[in-house]
Amino acid sequence: MAYENILTESNNGIATITVNRPTKLNALNKQTIQELHDAFEALAADAQIRAIILTGSGEKAFVAGADIAEFASFSVQEGAQLAAQGQELLFDFVQNLRTPVIAAVNGFALGGGLELAMSCHFRVASDNAKMGLPEVSLGVIPGYGGTQRLPQLVGKGRAMEMIMTAGMVSAEDAKNYGLVNHVVPQAELLDFCNGIAQKILRNSPTAISQAIKAVNANFEDGVNGYQTEIKSFGKCFGTEDFKEGTTAFLEKRKPEFKGN
Template sequence: MNYENILSEYSNGITTITINRPKKLNALNKDTIQELHDAFEDADTDANTKVIIITGSGEKAFVAGADISEFADFSVEEGGKLAAQGQALLFDFVESLSTPVIAAVNGFALGGGLELAMACHFRVASSNAKMGLPETSLGVIPGYGGTQRLPQLVGKGRAMEMVMTAGMIDANQALNYGLVNHVVELEELLPLAEKIASKIMRNSSVAISKAIKAINANYKDGKDGYKVEIKQFGKCFGTEDFVEGTTAFLEKRKADFPGK
């Protein structure tokens, strides 16, 4: 599929999605959010794709925020609809994908950019990365899940401070907070993400998809994460991957998972 605002490339089990609006510091507008949804959906339904990596073009920004010009004159109703549609179309969608998603954060990840990174299953960052939710400086609050996912990742107090001050933290502080898993120099960022992806691909993609459901359930209101874990654990016993994994272990050989 041809896109105007993003690039999507497949290689050796990995689909890399690159937000490609460098003149706008890869800011998210309506069209880009739709294209990202389509690209993620295509990658998730592609049996050959075992891991998805999302990053930004250039060296300055992952995503520098939302395109404010699109909603500066919105009404209360339009603002609420913007948040609801965006969360459903992209942010909640990414979080719930069965394919692992790694955010490779290069440069600024602000506002909707940080919210997109937090919706991914985990994050790695370049040493020049800077992250924040500056929405309160514009008279609004994060609307794409930021007030929910940030405290889940860094704790309530740190999230309150970041949102209230509208300030940025650097990559090392993000690492200390637990917001990102690893920090490397910019030129090492994608190779690191690909290295982690290769480790993921050694394991059962079916089991990983069930683990994502179980882990996410712990953060959903009205969900009993333990019950979801039990259910997903049980389902694993009916998969070809389980048969292959246990057989390989007993035969003392490397498993060759069929992904079924």
């Protein structure tokens, strides 16, 4: 599929999606959100793809926010609809994707850009990255899940401070806060993320998808995460991957998982 605002490539089971609007610092507009959804959906349906890396083009920005010009004149109803549609189409979609998604944060991740990174399953940052939710400086609040995911990752107090000051944090501070898992030199970022993805590829795709579901359940209102874990654990026993994994262990060989 041809895209205007993103690039996709795949190699040996690992796909990379690059937001490619360098003149706009890779800012998210409606078209880019739709293209990202379409790309994630297509990759999730491809059994050959076992991990996805999301990054931004160039050396300045991962995604430097939303395209403000698109919604500056919106009404109350239009603003609420914008947030609802965006969360469903992209941010919640990525969070609940059964294929692991790693955010390779290669520069500014602000507003919707940080919200997109937070919707990924985990994050790795380049040492020049800056992260923040500056929406209150525009008279609005984060609308793509930022007020929910940021406290889950860094705690309520730090999230309140970041949101209310509209300030940015460095990559090292983000690591110390638990917002990113690793910080590496920018030139090494994609190779580092590919290294993590290679480790993921050694393991059972079906088990990983159930693990994502179980972990996410802990953060859903009205859902008992422990019960979700029990059900997901049980489902693993009906998979070919479970038979292969246990057989390989008993035979003292490396498993060859097929994802079924």
